[in-house]
Amino acid sequence: DAGVTQSPTHLIKTRGQQVTLRCSPKSGHDTVSWYQQALGQGPQFIFQYYEEEERQRGNFPDRFSGHQFPNYSSELNVNALLLGDSALYLCASSATGWGEQFFGPGTRLTVL
Amino acid sequence: AQSVTQLGSHVSVSEGALVLLRCNYSSSVPPYLFWYVQYPNQGLQLLLKYTSAATLVKGINGFEAEFKKSETSFHLTKPSAHMSDAAEYFCAVSIVGGGADGLTFGKGTHLIIQP
Numbered sequence A: 001d002a003g004v005t006q007s008p009t010h011l012i013k014t015r016g017q018q019v020t021l022r023c024s025p026k027s028g029h030d031t032v033s034w035y036q037q038a039l040g041q042g043p044q045f046i047f048q049y050y051e052e053e054e055r056q057r058g059n060f061p062d063r064f065s066g067h068q069f070p071n072y073s074s075e076l077n078v079n080a081l082l083l084g085d086s087a088l089y090l091c092a093s094s095a096t097g098w099g100e101q102f103f104g105p106g107t108r109l110t111v112l
Numbered sequence B: 001a002q003s004v005t006q007l008g009s010h011v012s013v014s015e016g017a018l019v020l021l022r023c024n025y026s027s028s029v030p031p032y033l034f035w036y037v038q039y040p041n042q043g044l045q046l047l048l049k050y051t052s053a054a055t056l057v058k059g060i061n062g063f064e065a066e067f068k069k070s071e072t073s074f075h076l077t078k079p080s081a082h083m084s085d086a087a088e089y090f091c092a093v094s095i096v097g098g099g100a101d102g103l104t105f106g107k108g109t110h111l112i113i114q115p
Helices: none
Strands: A005-007 A010-013 A019-024 A031-037 A044-050 A053-057 A064-068 A074-078 A087-094 A107-111 B003-007 B010-014 B019-026 B032-038 B044-050 B056-058 B064-068 B073-078 B087-094 B109-114
Touching: A005 A087, A010 A019, A019 A087, A019 A107, A031 A074, A044 A064, A074 A087, B003 B087, B010 B019, B019 B032, B019 B087, B019 B109, B032 B064, B032 B073, B044 B056, B044 B064, B044 B073, B073 B087
Parallel strands: A010 A107, B010 B109
Antiparallel strands: A005 A019, A019 A074, A031 A044, A031 A087, A044 A053, A064 A074, A087 A107, B003 B019, B019 B073, B032 B044, B032 B087, B056 B064, B064 B073, B087 B109
16 A cells, blocks of 8 residues: 655745645545645645545635545645745545545645 | 644653653534654654544554543653654644544644653
8 A cells, every 4th residue: 555645745936836736645545635834833724625526625825726536636736826835735635434634745845 | 613732842851751742722512633743754644543432542652642621631641752752743633523624733842852
């Protein structure tokens, strides 16, 4: 079992650009959640996808959007990047009815 | 809305000593509580979770936590610290079970183990 995988590992962008991050959930999981972890902080919930729909959203602007595919993999898109978007972006997957979220290693985004 | 407060951004203990990491939560409904550990440049690994089955929860690597409703606390303990326990620890809360909602995390506690 490969666990939760994320790509790319690192990414450098400039202000105003757009970025897409990808996540493949753990085998058997159908729910994907995205979190932003700024340096020295705890992760903050961005949104969760289930059955290809956004089920819940945290306090993030519309510049953050996502998608879930039929195979349960997911993308996180961020438009009009700001310096403050620099962070570690974590993807977590879970199976409906189970309480545990499994986290991937994250994508380190740097905005210059 | 729910929230988590972790007291002490850094905790330092000697190898072999008791580890105590503090977590207090706020929730308008009975919460689900979690402790995660994060090693440098890695994602989060679940140590243990409270889902109302038992107030004393045992996790991996010798860690345990006790849910105290009257104190709104869920402190993490380990009787004897090991060098490999040095990491960042996060307490988290959710209000819907089954992984069906986002977790709210505390700011984390950096555990330092002195030889």
